[in-house]
Amino acid sequence: MLSPVLEKLLILQDRDTKRLGLAAQIKAVPADVALVEQKIAAEKAAIDQARDELRHLESQKKLLETEIGSAEDKLAKYRTQQLSVKKNDEYQALGHEIATMEGQVGELEGKELEIMYAIDAAKERFNAAEKVLRENISGHESRIATLKERETNLEAELAEVTAEVAAAREPVGEPALRVYDRIAARQMPVVVPLQHGKCGGCHLKVSSEVESAARGKSADTQLATCDQCGRLVYWES
Numbered sequence: 001m002l003s004p005v006l007e008k009l010l011i012l013q014d015r016d017t018k019r020l021g022l023a024a025q026i027k028a029v030p031a032d033v034a035l036v037e038q039k040i041a042a043e044k045a046a047i048d049q050a051r052d053e054l055r056h057l058e059s060q061k062k063l064l065e066t067e068i069g070s071a072e073d074k075l076a077k078y079r080t081q082q083l084s085v086k087k088n089d090e091y092q093a094l095g096h097e098i099a100t101m102e103g104q105v106g107e108l109e110g111k112e113l114e115i116m117y118a119i120d121a122a123k124e125r126f127n128a129a130e131k132v133l134r135e136n137i138s139g140h141e142s143r144i145a146t147l148k149e150r151e152t153n154l155e156a157e158l159a160e161v162t163a164e165v166a167a168a169r170e171p172v173g174e175p176a177l178r179v180y181d182r183i184a185a186r187q188m189p190v191v192v193p194l195q196h197g198k199c200g201g202c203h204l205k206v207s208s209e210v211e212s213a214a215r216g217k218s219a220d221t222q223l224a225t226c227d228q229c230g231r232l233v234y235w236e237s
């Protein structure tokens with residue numbers, strides 16, 4: 001038979017366990033929210049990176065266009081000059097310059113084409129990154145809303161259970177409460193059954209003195225404690 005004080009302590013322990021569980025769940029919420037926020041931030045960062053890449057490529061393209069423009073201006077000038085020269089060697093020298101310039105323009109145009117392809121690829125990356133965020137954002141936001149709602153519910157539940165814990169402490173005598181609190185501060189559960197001579201908390205065998213104390217009628221006034229872990233043990237027939 002369970003003594004009245006142990007019965008009361010078991011009720012208290014049951015509510016305390018519930019209270020601790022709720023507190024742990026509430027404590028976990030901010031980290032869960034932060035995890036979702038990190039996902040959003042990572043998706044936004046991917047967009048920013050793609051946008052920066054795109055801007056960089058576009059400014060490179062502009063620089064190249066300026067270079068091509070001035071090279072073409074030079075080329076036009078040489079061609080005009082070539083029309084007016086009379087000496088053959090001068091004509092040939094200009095022809096050489098023109099060929100070199102044409103080569104340079106061709107090279108620059110090749111580079112420009114490469115950049116244009118790179119711009120297309122960067123645009124695709126940018127659009128893809130934007131699509132990821134657009135598709136996920138409502139899911140992320142509703143996940144955060146759900147977590148916050150859960151937190152509110154858990155807090156309400158915790159307030160209730162905390163009141164229940166206080167109510168469960170009322171009928172327990174001061175000495176038993178002090179023992180309970182001392183053990184609870186260290187480890188839960190506090191009150192455990194003896195099963196085949198073993199403590200239900202640490203699963204180690206208790207001494208025969210503890211076992212008989214737990215079985216004895218004096219269990220009402222003398223709380224038996226496991227000699228291994230210090231938990232309160234009771235006899236479970």
Ligand SMILES: [Zn+2]
Pocket residue numbers: 199200201202203204226227228229230231
């Ligand atoms: Zn034990």
